[in-house]
Amino acid sequence: MSDPSTPLTTAAPLAVTTTPWSLGPITLPHRVVMGSMHTGLEVHDDGGAGMAAFYRERAAGGAALLITGGIAVNDEARGGPDFAVFGVGDTDDRFRTAVDAVHAEGGAVLAQLFHAGRYALVAGLTDRNGAPQRAVAPSPLPWAAARGVVPEALTHDEVLRTIEDFADAARAARDIGFDGVEIMASEGYLVNQFCSPLTNQRDDAWGGDPERRRRFAVEVARAVRSAVPDLAVTIRLSGVDLMPRSSSPEDVDALVRDLLPTGIDGISVGVGWHESRVPTVQAAVPHGVWLSYVERIARVVRSSDRPDVRVLASNRMTDLRDVEAVLERGLVDAVALARPFLADPSIVGTSLRGRFDLVTTCIGCNQACLDRSIVGQPVSCLVNPRAAREVAFPVRPTAEPKRIDVVGGGPAGLAAAVDAARRGHRVRLWERADELGGQFGLASRIPGKEDYAGPVRSAHAELVERGAEVLLGRTATAADLADSDGVVLASGVVPRTVTIPGADLPHVITYEQALRHGVPAGSVAVIGGGGIGVDTAAFLVESPDESRRAAEFDERWGLDGFDGLVGDLPQREPAAARTLRPGPDVTVLRRSGKFGQGVGITSRWVALGRLRDAGVRFIGGVREYVGIEPGVLRILDEDGTPVAVPADTVVLCAGQEASSDLASELAATGVPFAVVGGARDARSVDAVRATTEALEAVRRLAP
Incomplete structure (x- = not known):
């Protein structure tokens, strides 16, 4: 210092x-x-x-x-x-x-x-x-x-x-x-x-x-x-x-x-x-x-x-x-x-x-x-899984640089790639999309989550600075990785497909499509009320203007004197252009479990409260999704009563599936590899688990 x-x-x-x-x-x-x-x-x-x-x-x-x-x-x-x-x-x-x-x-x-x-x-x-x-x-x-x-x-x-x-x-x-x-x-x-x-x-x-x-x-x-x-x-x-x-x-x-x-x-x-x-x-x-x-x-x-x-x-x-x-x-x-x-x-x-x-x-x-x-567990950090674990994961230059490949440029892949590059390993990062970020890239489009773009931006800058190869728009194959000393497979998740009649209609889209391209004006039914469904609803009804949200926050909670400082602070990444709609135009549905399940315990009540304040409709205990028609989603509620939910657009947030097809091919080549995060287990998209697994995996492959 x-x-x-x-x-x-x-x-x-x-x-x-x-x-x-x-x-x-x-x-x-x-x-x-x-x-x-x-x-x-x-x-x-x-x-x-x-x-x-x-x-x-x-x-x-x-x-x-x-x-x-x-x-x-x-x-x-x-x-x-x-x-x-x-x-x-x-x-x-x-x-x-x-x-x-x-x-x-x-x-x-x-x-x-x-x-x-x-x-x-x-x-x-x-x-x-x-x-x-x-x-x-x-x-x-x-x-x-x-x-x-x-x-x-x-x-x-x-x-x-x-x-x-x-x-x-x-x-x-x-x-x-x-x-x-x-x-x-x-x-x-x-x-x-x-x-x-x-x-x-x-x-x-x-x-x-x-x-x-x-x-x-x-x-x-x-x-x-x-x-x-x-x-x-x-x-x-x-x-x-x-x-x-x-x-x-x-x-x-x-x-x-x-x-x-x-x-x-x-x-x-x-x-x-x-x-x-x-x-x-x-x-x-x-x-x-x-x-x-x-x-x-x-x-x-x-x-x-x-x-x-x-x-x-x-x-x-x-x-x-x-x-x-x-x-x-x-x-x-x-x-x-x-x-x-x-x-x-x-x-x-x-x-x-x-x-x-x-x-x-x-x-x-x-x-x-x-x-x-608050529950007495060891503290760390989602975007820095080394935090409070510095003794177990020291950053020292390696005496034997290895070729380390990371497949997937989401939070887990970035955590592995940055850690390996900091210690002097030769890193290649493969990302099939044209930009890094994965789930973080999507999250940064949610009002209030613009900061999620920051760790992606800094990881990319650091990798470039340290001489890593960042290969965007490239789908890695086993042949591409044949010369690797170790592969971290962090290819993440893809939206789960659904078998609801009418799911192939043009007004039915995935949450990724909604967040990247916006949603036309009109009513929206969000199928799936976990963390992604709640985030998608927030995207639909909340302003991307942080100054406006700050003024609304001040008014909502009866606070004293917000005076526009936020407008003077560094501007976060803007959310995708879209048409905002009144909260009552949005219905979030789920079969079982808590709405917002998967959101952290100190944040879930806030996320749900914002949506309820906006008038978003929640329907839990859905017994059956009967079918999707133009302008309507038909369901049976928890009592078996038919309900017609207004739906000019239906957004699918019905969970994720692992994207790990490369694992079996890598196993056949004999190249050392580890599967982490959603690619290993997509039952819950848990970024803390993903980045922690990525850090631990890259340390095993490249001590």
């Missing part, structure tokens, strides 16, 4: 981003922060090697300031079994290894001090003494995901002890070597719970009116500041809880004013609670839509007696050009990106060289990160 004392030079578009700044005692060369992400690496029994490799790669890639995932301040603060606590076992040594790795690359790192409160999932957990872990909160109010566990209300003495636990954790962080700490006081965790009338129903020194509800947060900040006077101290607040009858904007502003005299160095602004029914970080959330809440807090700070306290923005910004657009407005000091650092550890360094074309964009899918984190 660059010397923090030396201003970075880059092209004009990042002029503000590359302005040096300070956070307490830390001097930093640019204004991009790697925000906190819970990875599960914090508790790995590996001496800290996994954490060290994860953080080292991102510091080496240009991250000047990194913030760890939440570290519980005591046993009962853990959110689940994969949360670490300072002082337990070899935890401190593991973190020391990670901190040393960041410092070796010239970076600085803050420890996020965390208490889950009533969000703790304690089933089956024990504390360090073997006793069952209890859940605690300001008041004994459970939340839905706690599986019936009612938290115990902290007593007055326990509140004081918890405040001191935050201070002790800060001291431990200092002793380990951290450059500072961040107090987690947002997203509905314990500190946030004390501030909200929804979760704090006390009537004592710690609740009963807004001032007393704010006291816990203020005392935690004061205690932490006192414990580590020589370190940077920040606090992460929710600019808006997005919970009915929770803290008002005036309450949040008053909290900010109360916190400033405690001596904190910075305020990082998040949004929402985990139980909020307003989407906050999903791909469907427009870029920059939360900025007004950050800027409101920044105005409070700037008009105070401590206008130099730093304010950091976060949430739904994925590109350093997004960062620049935010910083140019002049109120925010820095921007914290989290998931973009999973997608591309070198996002900062690559962008500062002006090579935005090589940045692997976070697509906001949540499938391998948040969706896994």
